Amino acid sequence: xxTSYKELTINGLWKNNPGLVQLLGLCPLMGxxxxxxxxxxxGLATIFVLACSNAAVxxxxxxxxxxxxxxxxxxxxxxxxxxxxxxxxxxxxxLYLILGVFIPLITTNCVILGRAEAFAxxxxxxxxxxxxxxxxxxxxxxxxxxxxxxxxxxxGTLFTNMQLLFGSMAANWQWTVFPNYEGFLLAVLxxxxxxxxxxxxxxxxxxxxxxxxRTPVNMPAAADRRxxxxx
Numbered sequence: 414x415x416t417s418y419k420e421l422t423i424n425g426l427w428k429n430n431p432g433l434v435q436l437l438g439l440c441p442l443m444g445x446x447x448x449x450x451x452x453x454x455x456g457l458a459t460i461f462v463l464a465c466s467n468a469a470v471x472x473x474x475x476x477x478x479x480x481x482x483x484x485x486x487x488x489x490x491x492x493x494x495x496x497x498x499x500x501x502x503x504x505x506x507x508l509y510l511i512l513g514v515f516i517p518l519i520t521t522n523c524v525i526l527g528r529a530e531a532f533a534x535x536x537x538x539x540x541x542x543x544x545x546x547x548x549x550x551x552x553x554x555x556x557x558x559x560x561x562x563x564x565x566x567x568x569g570t571l572f573t574n575m576q577l578l579f580g581s582m583a584a585n586w587q588w589t590v591f592p593n594y595e596g597f598l599l600a601v602l603x604x605x606x607x608x609x610x611x612x613x614x615x616x617x618x619x620x621x622x623x624x625x626x627r628t629p630v631n632m633p634a635a636a637d638r639r640x641x642x643x644x
Contacts, residue, residue, distance in 0.1 A: 416536070418543060425547030431524040432555030432610070433617050438522045441515045442556060443606040447567070450574050452560030454508050455515060456553025458501070460546060462493045463525050467545030469493075470533035486529045487520070494520045508577040524552055559609045567601035569594025 431437045438459075446452045469489045477485050498516050501509040509516065519525065528548050533541040565571055569591030575583035599605050 416540065416544075418540070421540070421544050422547050425544065425551040426554070427551075427617075430551040430555065430617075431548055432552050433614055435524070435527075437524045437527065438552060439610075441518060441522070442552075442559065442610065443603050445512055445515050446556055446559040446563060446606050446609075447601045448564045448574070449557060449560045449572055450508065450578050451511060452556040453553070454501075454505065454578050455512055455519075456549075456556045458497045458516060459519060459522065459524075459556075460549030460553055461497055462490060462519050462522075463528060463549035463552075464542055464545040465493050466490045466525055466529055467533040468538060468542040470529045471536060471538045471541035474534045482534065483526075483530070486526060486534075490525050490529070491520045505578055511577070524548060555610075555613065558613065559606055562609050563600045563605050565590060566597045567605070568596055 429435065432439075432442055441455055441459075445455045466486070466489050470486055473485065494517060497519070498509070501512075501516065528545055532544050536544070561571060564573065569589065571588045571590060572583075572586045575586040579586075599608075
């Protein structure tokens with residue numbers, strides 16, 4: 414089974430995006446996307462686990478029997494999730510406390526197990542790793558866009574508390590877009606995430622419809638033939 418890297422990229426970022434098309438991993442998508450830093454932190458963690466789990470599954474795909482395949486995949490994903498938990502506790506502890514239970518829940522994210530079963534278990538190491546990376550990137554991009562929109566509408570600022578992820582050098586990254594903004598409470602509550610995600614899905618569908626309408630259609634050759642009338 415072979416797939417080009419261009420096709421993998423398009424599928425991960427657009428055509429088969431986990432957040433906009435497959436609608437997988439909605440629990441963390443809704444629960445942690447109330448700010449840019451929270452969304453980016455979980456997005457980077459998901460990319461790491463997806464890429465590494467795909468790589469590991471690809472390496473052992475011929476060494477495990479069908480009877481233990483899924484338990485083995487879950488153990489790999491759980492081990493990698495534990496690694497990212499320990500790294501966050503060591504280097505981004507405050508952000509780890511904010512994200513809370515959503516970090517361990519990466520283990521049960523259907524995106525990760527789905528790609529391990531559907532792609533990594535059937536393909537070679539490099540293409541499987543790349544597939545995991547772009548699928549994770551597609552999920553993270555949706556997560557970050559929702560976080561940015563909700564933070565902007567909810568507080569009138571962007572990139573607040575980025576030092577929780579990038580350290581003291583990011584302490585001044587906050588951008589006040591709307592000074593003296595009173596805030597919009599619905600945007601930072603879970604229903605706000607559903608509304609933003611719904612608008613993003615609608616926008617993607619509109620873009621897909623526009624692209625499809627602009628794509629030339631090859632008419633049958635018979636339609637271009639002129640009918641010859643003979644006496």
